[in-house]
Amino acid sequence: MNVSSQRKPTDVTKDSKIPKKPSKYASSPRILNIDQMITEAGEFGNWSWAVLLVGLIFCQGTTMYFYTLPLLELVPKLECKQGNQWIECSRQDICRDQELIGSELWRVDYADEFSFRNWITELQLYCYPDFWIGFLGSAHFVGVIFNGLILKHSDYFGSKKMLTITSVGQAICCFSLFYCTNITLIYIILFISGLLYCKSYLAYIYCVEVTPLKYQVFYGGFVLSMEAVFSKFLIIPYLYYSNPGNPPLHSLSITLSIQTL
Structure with missing residues (x-):
């Protein structure tokens, strides 16, 4: 007698889990704009x-x-002192004269709109x-x-x-x-x-x-x-x-x- 023919059919629903109904978010990937x-x-x-x-x-x-x-x-507008007057001068004029550098003989003219x-x-x-x-x-x-x-x-x-x-x-x-x-x-x-x-x-x-x-x-x-x-x-x-x-x-x-x- 064939032994395999005497085997009882197994209940597949007893030992295995029945998959739940998939949600809409578990479905295949979607392309969204x-x-x-x-x-x-x-x-x-x-x-x-x-x-x-x-x-x-x-x-x-x-x-x-x-x-x-x-x-x-x-570079702001600069003024150099000559006598009792302040006249416009450039930074090249100041840097050219070592005596002017660090002295009070020149200043920034903050009255000018571009200073x-x-x-x-x-x-x-x-x-x-x-x-x-x-x-x-x-x-x-x-x-x-x-x-x-x-x-x-x-x-x-x-x-x-x-x-x-x-x-x-x-x-x-x-x-x-x-x-x-x-x-x-x-x-x-x-x-x-x-x-x-x-x-x-x-x-x-x-x-x-x-x-x-x-x-x-x-x-x-x-x-x-x-x-x-x-x-x-x-x-x-x-x-x-x-x-x-x-x-x-x-x-x-x-x-x-x-x-x-």
Whole structure:
């Protein structure tokens, strides 16, 4: 007799688990566009607009010192004393005469509209070479050129994490920028701040990614138009601190770091 034919059929439902009905989220992966993703997560409401507003501020985080760099390295109008009169003179005239350097026979004419309290006056760069004075602004833009080295990592680490790191880093740079009295260290700080300038791009990309398609064109144009507004109003704190009768220039660091964050 065949032994195998005497085996009793096993109850497959006794020892094995019957699979439950799969949910709609356990099904095969779906390809969704932005609008469908927002619908799955919840409607685009007031909280979403608040996030976009914060992103707008992040996009313009460095506007203040970005647009004030020409003023920070602008050589003010100088006056030299001849007899009992003060006449206009150049910094070349002062640096050419060793007796004038460090004396009270020359001064900055703060009555002139283009004379500001800036790096030239605070660090006594009157006799500094023109190239290195101009490099104060160039150091930042050199960093901007290489900020792609940081920007590309946002796809790996995540835009939100990289945005936080670059924002905190730029705030530290801004806070220390006007407290620093070493010109070489200022070059380094400006270069690093340029490297971290990618936070503006990260903020813009992050906001566009969470914006419905029907609002993306509006939001992109709104960000660019607000840059013009920010460039006009955020320069006011610098104009205030650059006046000799107001608090020291390094007080601007606090305003800069808060605005950058």
